Amino acid sequence: MSAVERLPEPIVRMAIEWQMRLRADAGDADLQRQFQAWLIRDSRHQLAWQRLQQMGDVFHASQLPNAAQAIPLLQRAEASLSRRRALKLLGGLGLAVGGATLLATQAPPAWHSDFATTTGERRRVGLGDDTEVLLNTASAVDIQGGDLLLRTGEVLVDGEKWRVRCRFADCEGHQARVLLRERDDYSEIRVERGEALVSSKAGQRRLHAGEGLGVTARAMMPLGKPSIDPFAWARGLLVVHDVRLAEFLAEAGRYRQGWLGCDPAVADLRLSGVFRLDEPVAMLQNITHLLPVRVVERSRWWVRLVPV
Numbered sequence: 091m092s093a094v095e096r097l098p099e100p101i102v103r104m105a106i107e108w109q110m111r112l113r114a115d116a117g118d119a120d121l122q123r124q125f126q127a128w129l130i131r132d133s134r135h136q137l138a139w140q141r142l143q144q145m146g147d148v149f150h151a152s153q154l155p156n157a158a159q160a161i162p163l164l165q166r167a168e169a170s171l172s173r174r175r176a177l178k179l180l181g182g183l184g185l186a187v188g189g190a191t192l193l194a195t196q197a198p199p200a201w202h203s204d205f206a207t208t209t210g211e212r213r214r215v216g217l218g219d220d221t222e223v224l225l226n227t228a229s230a231v232d233i234q235g236g237d238l239l240l241r242t243g244e245v246l247v248d249g250e251k252w253r254v255r256c257r258f259a260d261c262e263g264h265q266a267r268v269l270l271r272e273r274d275d276y277s278e279i280r281v282e283r284g285e286a287l288v289s290s291k292a293g294q295r296r297l298h299a300g301e302g303l304g305v306t307a308r309a310m311m312p313l314g315k316p317s318i319d320p321f322a323w324a325r326g327l328l329v330v331h332d333v334r335l336a337e338f339l340a341e342a343g344r345y346r347q348g349w350l351g352c353d354p355a356v357a358d359l360r361l362s363g364v365f366r367l368d369e370p371v372a373m374l375q376n377i378t379h380l381l382p383v384r385v386v387e388r389s390r391w392w393v394r395l396v397p398v
Contacts, residue, residue, distance in 0.1 A: 097138050098242055100228060104128070105138035107349055111392065120353060132274050203230035203241050210345045210367075212323070221249030224324050226271075227345050244271035246282075246324050259290040259305040268297075269320055276304045278313065280320050328365045328373070335359045335381065339395065346370050348391030355397050356383050 108125055129135050205225060207213045213225045217233070225231065229243025238247065240256040247254055248267040254260070256270050258277040266284025270277065279288055280302040288295045288303055292310045297303055302313030302320075318341055319329035328345075330338055336357035343350035345367050359381050365373045374385050374393065383395045 097134055101134050101138050105135070105142050109142055111349065124351060204232045206230040209347055221247065221252045223247050226323055240270055240272060242272055244269065246321065258307055259288050262287045276306045279303045279305065280313070282321050323367060326367050328367055331362050332360050335361055335395065342373065350393050352395040353397060356395060
């Protein structure tokens with residue numbers, strides 16, 4: 091029997107959120123288009139959705155009538171219980187089918203990692219050898235034989251000599267400060283200070299300050315300067331320059347629970363500015379002063395920007 095593919099926690103959770111939102115607004119054409127775009131973006135999205143649908147009417151049978159109630163309950167379970175107890179509770183809400191559960195068979199790496207952060211959390215970890223690791227939102231790392239293993243999310247590593255393994259590459263830093271982020275289909279590596287040696291099946295590449303690299307199973311691709319400052323989150327900031335509103339919201343959404351998006355009519359508006367990650371309400375208010383948009387908030391878990 092082939093092994094069951096494990097899906098990342100954010101994908102599993104987003105599939106559940108889509109189930110709740112589509113139940114609440116079955117006739118919303120814009121919502122349907124957004125859902126279809128999410129579905130075809132990644133084969134893992136389709137797999138998560140397929141498994142969720144195989145559960146039949148489990149959500150209809152539960153006492154969770156809409157997303158505004160369901161999503162906060164899931165979040166409170168994670169915040170107030172240990173991860174093992176949270177998993178048990180989530181299974182008890184009706185996510186089980188045929189003796190297995192969606193969340194159990196796709197147990198997210200963060201639930202078993204040495205160090206991890208929840209959504210919106212940032213965490214600093216000292217490794218005791220003058221190496222410091224800063225975990226970004228929803229990230230997880232393990233320590234294996236003196237090396238750091240990035241399970242999911244994003245880290246900023248700063249030290250004299252260190253080694254990090256990520257999905258598609260190994261990275262060795264020498265008096266370097268380096269960012270490593272797991273994207274949907276590649277590993278992103280950027281050097282802020284010093285130099286780093288990146289090794290993968292596609293070869294080796296030495297990076298210096300200001301350089302970036304995207305690594306897949308087959309290739310290594312130089313990355314240009316992004317419109318979103320990749321290092322600003324370490325200072326609690328989201329710094330953007332001439333970025334599409336849709337792209338900005340996708341990045342800002344990583345730091346908050348629930349769903350954050352916009353109407354397609356305003357998705358291509360351009361935005362520049364400096365925003366504080368720990369002030370999500372002020373962030374959205376500032377956007378309404380910069381762009382011709384207004385905030386539609388059905389609950390703190392479902393927020394959308396639409397034309398004025």
